[in-house]
Amino acid sequence: MTNEQRQQWAYQQQMRAAIQAAQHEQQAQRVATARQAAQVQQMIDEMPRRQYAIIVAVDIQGGFAKAGEIPWHYPADFRWFKGRTKNQVVVMGRVTYEDIVKRRGEFTGNVLSDRKCFVVSNTLTELPHATVVKSVGDVEHHLDNTDEDKTIFLIGGERVFAEGLSIADTAYVTVVNAEHSCDRFFPTDFLMEHFDSDKVYKHDGSPELRFTIWKRKI
Template sequence: MSPRLVGVAAVARNGVIGADGDIPWRIPADWRRFKALTTGHTLVMGRKTFDSIGRPLPGRTTVVVTRDRRWRGDGVLVAPTIDEALDLARQREPEVVWVAGGGEVYAATWDRLDGLELTEVELEPEGAVRLPAVDPQVWRESARESVGATGDVPAYAFVSYVRRA
C-alpha cells in the first residue's frame, strides 16, 4: 500500500503562508509540532522552502523539487518535477510523505493529498505565497486545538483535516 500524502503548513486567515522568503510570524509550538509530526518520515518541499530553512532537517529524508537541473543540496534528494519527487519519496517512505511547501508545491499536490495538518494563525499579514483554500466540501475537520495569543505569539489552532470520500 502507498504511503499517505499529507500537507503540513502554517497558514494565516487570509491564506498567506509566506512573505519575502520567510514566514510572517513566530510560533515556537508550531515548529515543535512540525518536528513531532515529520521526524522519522520523508518531506517533499520546493527549493525556495529548502533555501529558507537552510539545511536538511535532522531525522528526516528530504526531497527537494527544483526546475534547475544543476542545483544540488547536501544531504537531500533532488527531483525536477512533483511527480518525480513523490515517486522518490514513496520509494523511501512506508507510512506518511509530508508535503512541506511552498506555495507552488502545495498547489501542485493539493488534489492528491490524503490529509492536512495545519496551524491556522489568527493574523492577516501581507504576503504573496498562499495555501490553496480548504474547501469544506472536500476536507473534513477531524481535530482542533486552539491556543490564545500570548506576548508576541498570535492566537492559533492546530487543525487536522481528512479528505472526504
Template sequence: MMTIIVAMDENQAIGGNNQLLWHLPSDLKHFKKLTQNHVVIMGRKTYESLGKPLPNRTNVVITSNPKFKAVEDVIIHHSIKEALQFAKSKDDNPFIIGGGILYKETLNLVDNLEITLVETKIDQADTYFPSIDYSQWKKTKEEFHPMDEKHSYSFRFISFEKK
C-alpha cells in the same frame, strides 16, 4: 497516505520575502513532532529559505534546474511525479511541507491536511496557500492555543481528512 502540513493566517498567507510570517515556537514543535522520521518534500525556494536540511527526516527538494546542488543528504527531484514516487517508496506517510507552489501542485493529491491557523491577517505576505474546497474535507481534530509571552498570535492546530 500523504499529508500537507502548513501554517497559514486567516487570508491563507504563508510567507513573505521567502520567509515565514511569524515565530511560533509551539508550532515549530508541532511541525517537528508530526514530521520527525518521515520524508518531507519541499520546493526549491522553501529549501533555500530553511538554509539546511531538516534533521531526522529524509529531505526531498523539487527544482527544474538540472544543475541545482544541495548538501549531500538532500534528495533532488525534477518533477512532482518523480518526487512523490520516491517518497511513497520510502514512507507510508510523506509530508508536503511547502511552499505555495508545491501546495498548489499537491493539494488534490494528498489525503490529510495539518493546518495551523494563525489568528491574524498579515499585510506583508506574498505567498498564499491555494483555496480549499472544504466540502471535500472532514475536520477530525482542532486544538486552540492562546496568545502568550512567546506567541504573538493565538492559533489552532486543525486536522482534516479527505472525504
C-alpha cells in the same frame, strides 16, 4: 469441375483456413494480453499506497509566506511541525529549502534532522543534504522498502501545495490568529471543498494558534 477449378477451390479453402487460424491466434493473444494487464492492475491495486499529507501554517487571510520567508516565528507551531514530520519524508520547493537553510544557519547533516528531504525544482540538479526531483510525483521513485511506513509530507511552497492537494490524504493546517501581509497564499477554498475538518487543537497565546487536521472527503 475442371482440374483448374478444383485447384482454385482448394487454394481458396487453404487461404480461408489460414485466415481463420490467424484470427484465432490474434484473439488468443488479445485474451492473454488482457489477462496479463488485469493481473498487473490487480498487483498495483494490492500494493500499499503511500500516504501523503500537507502541513502548513497560515494567517487569517490564508497567507503562508512573504518575500520568500515565513513571516513569523511561533515555537508552538514549530513543535507541532516537528512532531508530525519527524522520521518521515518531507518535500519542499527551492525557496522553502533556502528559507530553512537561512533559518538554521550553518549546519551539518540533513536540512531537517531525522527526516528524508526532497526539493522540487526544474533547474537544480543537486543540493546539500537533499534529493532534487522534478515533481512531487517523482519522490516515490527515490524511496525504498525502509520508507514504506513513512508519510510523505508536502511542506511548501505554492507549487508543492498545488501538486500535493490532488493526492494528499490529510492536511495539517495551523491557523495564526493574526494578519501578516503575506504575498503567498494557501488555497483554502480548495481545502474546504475537498477535505473535511477532523480535529482542532487550540493553543492559547499571543497570537492564538489553532492546529487543525483535515481529511480528504470520500
